[in-house]
Amino acid sequence: METLLELVNQQLDNELYARYVVIGLVAAAALAFFLSLTVLITGLVTPFRQRVRVLTGHSGGKARSGDSRSKVLSSLDPLTKHLLPGKDWDKNKLHAQLVHAGFRTPSAISSLYALKVLLSISALGIAWMATSFNSKLTADKVLMICAGATYMGYILPNMVLDHLAKRRMRAIRNGFPDALDLLVVCVESGLGLTAALQRVGNELDVSHPELSGEMQLVNVEIRAGVNRIEALRGMAQRTGVEDIRGLVALLDQSVRFGSSIADTLRVYSEEFRDKRMQAAEEQAAKIGTKMIFPLTFCIWPGFFVVAIGPAILKVFEVFGR
Incomplete structure (x- = not known):
C-alpha cells in the first residue's frame, strides 16, 4: 500500500490527492470484488436458477460437450463481453484457431477471454505481493514489473492456444x-x-x-x-x-x-x-547448414581447448618465470 501511495504521489506531486486516489482505488477494487462475489454466489446458490438450468438442460449440455466451462469462467462473462473482438474477421480468425486446437463449443471465445482476465489479475496480484517484500525496488520498477506480469498473464492463453493448435495440426x-x-x-x-x-x-x-x-x-x-x-x-x-x-x-x-x-x-x-x-x-x-551452429558453439570450443590449451599454459608458465 505504501508503494502504491508513493507511486501516485510521484505522479500527482500532492500527498493529499494521492491519498484520495489510493482510497478511491481500494474502494473500487473492494466494490468490484464484492459485486463479483455476490453475482457468483447468487448464480450458483439460488435454487430457482439451479432448477431452471435442470429443466432447460443447460447443465447437462455443458457436461456432455466435453469442454465444459467452469463456474469461475462463466461468472466473468459480464466483464469479458466488453473485451471480445468487435470485428467479425477477428472473431472468425480466433474461432478458427480454437477449432484447430480442438475447442468447438460456442462459448470457447468467451472462456478464452475469461481465462485471460483471470490470469492477468492473478499475475498482477502475485507480482505485487512479490515486489512488496523487496524494499529496494523503486516505485517505477514495481510499476514496470506489475505491468509486465499483467501483460504476460494476458497473452499467455494465446500462446498456449497457438501451441495446442499447431500440435493438433501436426498430429x-x-x-x-x-x-x-x-x-x-x-x-x-x-x-x-x-x-x-x-x-x-x-x-x-x-x-x-x-x-x-x-x-x-x-x-x-x-x-x-x-x-x-x-x-x-x-x-x-x-x-x-x-x-x-x-x-x-x-x-x-x-x-x-x-x-x-x-x-x-x-x-x-x-x-x-x-x-x-x-x-x-x-x-x-538442410542438415549441413543446421550443423554449423552446434559445430561452432559446442565442438569447436572443446577442440580449441584441447589443441591450443597446453600451448597457452606453457606460454603463461614461461612468462611467469
Whole structure:
C-alpha cells in the first residue's frame, strides 16, 4: 500500500490527492470484488436458477460437450463481453484457431477471454505481493514489473492456444498418410467412400485419435443429411491441414465430373507420397547448414581447448618465470 501511495504521489506531486486516489482505488477494487462475489454466489446458490438450468438442460449440455466451462469462467462473462473482438474477421480468425486446437463449443471465445482476465489479475496480484517484500525496488520498477506480469498473464492463453493448435495440426498431418493409404485400400476393395471413411476412422482410433475423431464426425454429419463433399470441406476447415483441403478439392472434382473415386485416391496417394519424399529430401539437405551452429558453439570450443590449451599454459608458465 505504501508503494502504491508513493507511486501516485510521484505522479500527482500532492500527498493529499494521492491519498484520495489510493482510497478511491481500494474502494473500487473492494466494490468490484464484492459485486463479483455476490453475482457468483447468487448464480450458483439460488435454487430457482439451479432448477431452471435442470429443466432447460443447460447443465447437462455443458457436461456432455466435453469442454465444459467452469463456474469461475462463466461468472466473468459480464466483464469479458466488453473485451471480445468487435470485428467479425477477428472473431472468425480466433474461432478458427480454437477449432484447430480442438475447442468447438460456442462459448470457447468467451472462456478464452475469461481465462485471460483471470490470469492477468492473478499475475498482477502475485507480482505485487512479490515486489512488496523487496524494499529496494523503486516505485517505477514495481510499476514496470506489475505491468509486465499483467501483460504476460494476458497473452499467455494465446500462446498456449497457438501451441495446442499447431500440435493438433501436426498430429493430424502425421496421421493423414496412413489414413490415405487405408482409404485407397478400402475403396479399391469395393467399399463406398462413406463406408471407407467410417472403417478408416475406426481403425485409426488408437494410433491417430485426432484424425479418427474428425472422420467419425464427418460420418455423423453425412448420416444427419449433410452433403458428403460439404462434410469433407468442414473437416478440412476444422483441421486446417492443406493436404486434407487438397484431397477434398480433388474428390469434389471427381464427383462432379463422374470419374472413379478409387483412381482419384490412388493418384493423390502417389502424388502425396512423392511430396513426402521431397519434403524429407529438403529436410536432409538442410542438415549441413543446421550443423554449423552446434559445430561452432559446442565442438569447436572443446577442440580449441584441447589443441591450443597446453600451448597457452606453457606460454603463461614461461612468462611467469
